[in-house]
Structures are given as structure tokens and as C-alpha cells.
Amino acid sequence: MADIDIETTISDVKLFLEKLKGELPEVFTKPMPEVEGEEKQTQPEQETAGKVLYLGNLCEVELTLNPEQREPTVILVDNKFYVTLTSKDQNPSVLCEDFLRRQALDFLTARAKELAAKMEVTFNNLTVKDQKSLWGSCSQKNNLNFSYRLIKMPRAVIDYLIVHELAHLIHFDHSADFWATVEKFIPDYKQHRRWLNNNKYAVMAQSNVSLDNLKLDETNTTGGENNV
Ligand SMILES: [Zn+2]
Numbered sequence: 140m141a142d143i144d145i146e147t148t149i150s151d152v153k154l155f156l157e158k159l160k161g162e163l164p165e166v167f168t169k170p171m172p173e174v175e176g177e178e179k180q181t182q183p184e185q186e187t188a189g190k191v192l193y194l195g196n197l198c199e200v201e202l203t204l205n206p207e208q209r210e211p212t213v214i215l216v217d218n219k220f221y222v223t224l225t226s227k228d229q230n231p232s233v234l235c236e237d238f239l240r241r242q243a244l245d246f247l248t249a250r251a252k253e254l255a256a257k258m259e260v261t262f263n264n265l266t267v268k269d270q271k272s273l274w275g276s277c278s279q280k281n282n283l284n285f286s287y288r289l290i291k292m293p294r295a296v297i298d299y300l301i302v303h304e305l306a307h308l309i310h311f312d313h314s315a316d317f318w319a320t321v322e323k324f325i326p327d328y329k330q331h332r333r334w335l336n337n338n339k340y341a342v343m344a345q346s347n348v349s350l351d352n353l354k355l356d357e358t359n360t361t362g363g364e365n366n367v
Pocket of ligand 1 (some may be wrong): 303307312313
């Protein structure tokens with residue numbers, strides 16, 4: 140039976156992994172802890188709490204409250220997130236995810252253009268969505284669509300997912316020719332599929348930055364003159 144979906148789904152990845160089980164080395168990140176008899180591997184909560192996953196790195200977050208600032212801000216410098224709230228009603232996790240969404244569009248668009256040029260294909264539009272069951276898809280009108288969560292993955296895995304969708308512009312199926320095209324540009328793509336399988340829960344999880352991590356901005360807490 141022909142199965143011609145053109146989407147990189149999580150179950151697609153999982154099925155493929157069944158075939159590869161045990162034959163590939165761990166790559167890119169420190170190995171995830173083994174969980175007996177279950178593929179539900181995820182990073183221990185204490186390890187991810189208060190941190191944001193970005194390009195495969197678990198980044199520290201410095202959270203500050205500054206009621207005098209106009210709007211909350213998220214700034215990323217050297218793999219560290221500086222989040223400034225203007226009120227305790229704001230949710231730092233949501234602010235971080237919004238930041239990642241904006242980053243994803245710029246990052247994926249730029250990288251897709253580079254990879255498309257290499258593969259000698261062209262696409263029309265690239266959109267970034269908040270989809271939980273799909274990493275990416277492409278349409279017959281040559282439009283690409285990716286989950287913003289790709290921005291949490293290592294660059295090499297992102298490249299694989301982009302090349303996967305771009306290869307569908309040449310082969311609109313998952314035939315042997317399609318996989319040969321993927322392999323031509325990403326020779327170690329099977330390792331990236333393994334990474335996806337091992338890390339999908341961490342990538343899917345929302346950043347968990349709680350107000351417990353909040354540091355008061357000293358300029359606003361000293362002297363008591365700012366009491367409202
Ligand atoms: Zn596909």
C-alpha cells in the first residue's frame with residue numbers, strides 16, 4: 140500500500156527508528172538517561188527547570204523584575220537568556236516561547252534559503268507554526284511549513300529537517316530516490332532521526348521558567364523610595 144504523506148511526523152520518525160534500533164551511536168548531546176522499556180525519554184525535570192532549550196543547548200535564564208521598563212523583554216547573549224518582566228503577572232515561560240518563535244522564523248528562513256541553493260531547488264513561502272505532531276511539511280505549491288520548536292534542536296538536526304522538506308520538492312513521496320536525495324546532502328541523516336526520537340519530548344515541552352527564579356532589579360528595590 141502506498142503511503143505518500145509528505146510530512147515529517149513524529150510517528151514517522153518513530154517507525155523508522157524501529158529499523159535502526161541499536162545500530163547507531165549517540166550524537167550531538169550528552170546521552171539521555173535510559174528509561175527501561177519505554178521510549179519516553181526526557182530530560183530530568185531538575186535539569187530543564189528554569190532553563191530554555193535553544194539550538195540544542197540548555198540555556199540559563201536570568202529573570203528580573205523592573206516595573207519601570209515599558210514592556211517585558213527577552214534578550215539572548217552567549218547562550219544565556221535575560222528576561223525582564225514589568226509585572227509579576229507576566230509568564231516568563233510564555234515570553235521565552237514567543238521569543239523562540241520569532242527566532243525560528245528568521246533562522247529557518249535564512250537556513251532554508253542556503254540549503255535550497257545548495258540543492259538547486261526553490262521554495263515560495265516559509266511559515267512557522269505551533270504544531271505538536273509535525274516537525275515540518277511542504278505543499279505542492281512549494282511552500283514550506285515548520286514547527287517553531289525546531290529552534291530548540293541542534294543545527295545539524297534542523298538542517299536534516301529542512302533538507303527533508305526541500306527534497307520533497309524533487310520527490311513528492313518517501314521513495315528510495317527521495318531518501319537518496321536526503322542522504323546526498325545529509326549523509327548522516329539517520330543519526331539525526333535518532334536524535335529526534337530520543338529528544339522529542341524535551342523539544343515539545345514548553346520552557347519552564349517560574350517566578351521562583353525571579354531576581355528583583357536592585358535599582359528598584361533599594362532605599363524604599365519606590366514603594367507604591
Ligand atoms: Zn517526508
